[in-house]
Structures are given as C-alpha cells and as structure tokens.
Amino acid sequence: MARRVILPSLPVADEDVARMRLWEAGRHMARQEMWHELDALILHADTARLTTPGGASEARLMIDGAQSDVSAAAIHAIDDGQVPDLSGLTAIERIAAEQGESHAIALVVAQAHLRIGQAWSRSATPERDRSHAHFERAQALLAPYDARALGAPCLAALEAELAEMLSPAVDDVVSAYRRLLALDPGNALHLRAFGLACQRAESEELPLLTQHAARLLPQSGPDLGQSGYVWLFFDALKHCDAALGALDVERFIQGMRDILRRQPSQHLINELAAFCALSMGPDRACKQRSAEKARARLHDCLSWILSEHLHELHPALWTTPDTTPLTLSRHTLPRAHIVKGREMALRVIARHFADQLADGSSIAFSPAGMYRLPAI
Structure with missing residues (x-):
C-alpha cells in the first residue's frame, strides 16, 4: 500500500542546507585563521537571535564548526583509548585571550572543551576527573562575561549546558535556564533543552517538568504561545513514561496546533508527524495506564497533522525520531538512511490510512491538503 501514497520527498531539506552552510562557514574561517571575521559574524548572529528555518542558532552552528577540527581530533584519540594532544586547543585559547572584551572566540574554545569533556564521560572507561576538568575550564573561560549585559543567548545556553554537567544542585541548572529563557524567550530549542535537563535530573517522578511548565512558560513570551508547553x-x-503520565494532554495537543498555525514549516510538520507516528506509536508499551492513554491520544493526532498540514516528506526526521536537535552537526545522513526514512514514513502513512487505501485508491498530499485518487 505504501506505493499508493503520493508524497514528494526532499532528501536534503532547507534546514539541512542552512545548518551545513553555517557549520562549514565556521570551520572554514577557523582553518583560515579568520578570527576577526568569525568573531564579528558570531556576535552579530547571536545578538540578533538569528536562527535557521528549524530554529537552530546560527551563531551556535558557526561556533560548533569553528571548534570541530580541534575537538574531533581529541575525540578520536579518546575513542581509541589514548590521551589526546590538546596543543591545537591551547593555541585557540591564546587567540581568544587576544580578543579583549569580545567573547565570541571564548565560546568556540568553551564549546571544544564541552565536546571533549562529553567524550571522556562516555568513553569505555569513563574519566570523571578528566571530563570535569574540561567542563570547569569551559566555565572559567566564560566566567568574565555577563550574558545578560551582552545580550548573548549563546553564552547563556552554553553556561546552562555546563551547569547541568557540573552541578549536582538542580536549582543551579534551573537558574541557568531561567537566565537563558529571559534572554531568548522565543527560541523553542531552549525549552527542549531544559525539558531534557529536568528529565535527566529526576527521571522517575518528573515534578520538575510539571512545576516549571507553570513557572517558566510565562517567561517564554507571546512568541511561543501554547507551543511552549509542547x-x-x-x-x-x-x-x-513518567513524563507521559504527568502530561496535560489537551494542553499539549492545543500547543501542537498552535505551532502549526504560527509556523507551518514542513520541517516542523515532519518532526511532529514522526513524533506522533513513531515515538508515540502503538509498538511502545507503557506500563502506567495514564501514560498509555496519553500515548494513544498523541498517536491519534497523526491523522490531522498528515491530512491538514503535510505535503513534503523530510526522510531524515523519520529515520531517527528519538534523537534531539540539540547536538549540532553539519553532517547529513548517509543515503541508505534517507531511503530507510522515506520507506518508513510511507509505510506508516499507508498503515494509518489503510481504510482509505483498501479499495485500491491512492492518497496524495499537496499544499491544499490530502486527497484521494480513485483506483483506475
């Protein structure tokens, strides 16, 4: 039946192109030692809150690209069980120190320390002291700068990530995210990062998520509307499953509708469709009755998301629906993964509309909505 689902597919979406372009620009300028130019571009993108179509920070993508050569070499060494040579990182630290009051290159160095510290944390023999040394060094590099005074969301976002890595006190993490949300209230990725931080802090009962849904969402401002809860x-x-059990399902569904009313991009539509189809799919068995009921309600939302909004398939979002957009990367998925994502999406859509396809009809998707084509 999947062959009777007519849906245009974009192997590389606008969001992928935008992220690659910015990441590559950061890497290119670092390789060419164009530090002053990179500094100016990062500062402008950050203070102007420039984002990709999918909401990723342009400044953060350039920062990630600029540090990538240094961190990649170190991470490869760690993965091979070796202690990495950090002379390249030390050289960039010296350059950051020469930038005076500007914090942009310090962000590049701090991001590299964060990546290397995370690599030590997940190595075959996790090295807590080594990972924390990198997190602490990143924190020290950023300490002289005031994100609020500078109007620098990237600085606040990196500080929030480091607070989560370093502080056993949940209040410290919450305070860091409150500062970030106050600086950049319209960016949904900050709320997603904060939600994950709450889950990791108290994954069984999740009082933090329910508490801060009430406390922090008013700070997120009118730009997000009800979508902030989503x-x-x-x-x-x-x-x-505990998060599902604690969810206000009606508010979440209203929020999804709000997202697609305010920002009807095909990237977000695919992301929400894949979430409802796969992450909330019937194959997921929830032990809690309230969680299972919530899962089923969210899965049912697939019908109106597909029929009212989808007209362009982004296979990459269907290949890895349980990953997050918080790890920035230039890399597109291999072709085999794109093919797999397309096949999975078409199979899910065909199964969902099996009753309409049972008589041999086809279903087609266009900007005007979904419609049936009778069998010939």
Missing part, C-alpha cells in the same frame, strides 16, 4: 515536554516524552 517544547518543554517534547523530548522527555520520547524516552520517559
């Missing part, structure tokens, strides 16, 4: 819970719901 983004706070979105990634936690993929992994945690």
Whole structure:
C-alpha cells in the first residue's frame, strides 16, 4: 500500500542546507585563521537571535564548526583509548585571550572543551576527573562575561549546558535556564533543552517538568504561545513514561496546533508527524495506564497533522525520531538512511490510512491538503 501514497520527498531539506552552510562557514574561517571575521559574524548572529528555518542558532552552528577540527581530533584519540594532544586547543585559547572584551572566540574554545569533556564521560572507561576538568575550564573561560549585559543567548545556553554537567544542585541548572529563557524567550530549542535537563535530573517522578511548565512558560513570551508547553515536554516524552503520565494532554495537543498555525514549516510538520507516528506509536508499551492513554491520544493526532498540514516528506526526521536537535552537526545522513526514512514514513502513512487505501485508491498530499485518487 505504501506505493499508493503520493508524497514528494526532499532528501536534503532547507534546514539541512542552512545548518551545513553555517557549520562549514565556521570551520572554514577557523582553518583560515579568520578570527576577526568569525568573531564579528558570531556576535552579530547571536545578538540578533538569528536562527535557521528549524530554529537552530546560527551563531551556535558557526561556533560548533569553528571548534570541530580541534575537538574531533581529541575525540578520536579518546575513542581509541589514548590521551589526546590538546596543543591545537591551547593555541585557540591564546587567540581568544587576544580578543579583549569580545567573547565570541571564548565560546568556540568553551564549546571544544564541552565536546571533549562529553567524550571522556562516555568513553569505555569513563574519566570523571578528566571530563570535569574540561567542563570547569569551559566555565572559567566564560566566567568574565555577563550574558545578560551582552545580550548573548549563546553564552547563556552554553553556561546552562555546563551547569547541568557540573552541578549536582538542580536549582543551579534551573537558574541557568531561567537566565537563558529571559534572554531568548522565543527560541523553542531552549525549552527542549531544559525539558531534557529536568528529565535527566529526576527521571522517575518528573515534578520538575510539571512545576516549571507553570513557572517558566510565562517567561517564554507571546512568541511561543501554547507551543511552549509542547517544547518543554517534547523530548522527555520520547524516552520517559513518567513524563507521559504527568502530561496535560489537551494542553499539549492545543500547543501542537498552535505551532502549526504560527509556523507551518514542513520541517516542523515532519518532526511532529514522526513524533506522533513513531515515538508515540502503538509498538511502545507503557506500563502506567495514564501514560498509555496519553500515548494513544498523541498517536491519534497523526491523522490531522498528515491530512491538514503535510505535503513534503523530510526522510531524515523519520529515520531517527528519538534523537534531539540539540547536538549540532553539519553532517547529513548517509543515503541508505534517507531511503530507510522515506520507506518508513510511507509505510506508516499507508498503515494509518489503510481504510482509505483498501479499495485500491491512492492518497496524495499537496499544499491544499490530502486527497484521494480513485483506483483506475
């Protein structure tokens, strides 16, 4: 039946192109030692809150690209069981020190320390002291700068990530995210990051998510509307039945409708469709009755998301629906994964509309909505 689902597919979506372009720009300028130019571009993108169509920070993508050569070499060494040579990182630290009051290159170095510290944390023999040394060094590099005074969301976002890595006190993490949300209230990715931080802090009972849905969402401002509730819970719901059990399902559904009314991009539509189809799919068995009821309600939302909004398939979002957009990367998925994502999406859509396809009809998707084509 999947062959009777007519849906245009984009192997590389606009979001992928935008992320690659920015990431590559950061890497290119670092390789060419164009530090002053990179500094200016990062500062402009950050203070102007420039984002990709999918909401990723342009400044953060350039920062990630600029540090990639240094961190990649170190991470490869760690994965091979070796202690990495950090002379390249030390050289960039010296350059950051020469930038005076500007914090942009310090962000590049701090991001590299964060990546290397995370690599030590997940190595075959996790090295807590080594990982924390990198997190602490990143924190020290950023300490002289005031994100609020500078109007620098990237600085606040990196500080929030480091607070989660370093602080056993949940209040410290919450305070860091409150500062970030106050600086950049319209960015949904910050709420997603905060929701994941709450889940990791108290994954069984999740009082933090329900508390901060009430406390923090008013700070997120009118730019997010009811969608703020969706983004706070979105990634936690993929992994945690307790989050599903604690969910206000009606509010979440209203929030999804709000997202697609305010920003009807095909990237977001595919992301929400894949979430409802796969992360909330019937194959997921929830032990809690309330969680199972919530899962089923969210899965049912697939009908109106597909029929009212989808007209362009982005296979990459269907290949890895349980990953998050918080790890920035330039890399597109291999062709085999794109093919797999397309096949999976068409199979899910065909199964969902099996009754309409049973008589041999086809279903087609266009900007005007979904419609049936009778069998010939």
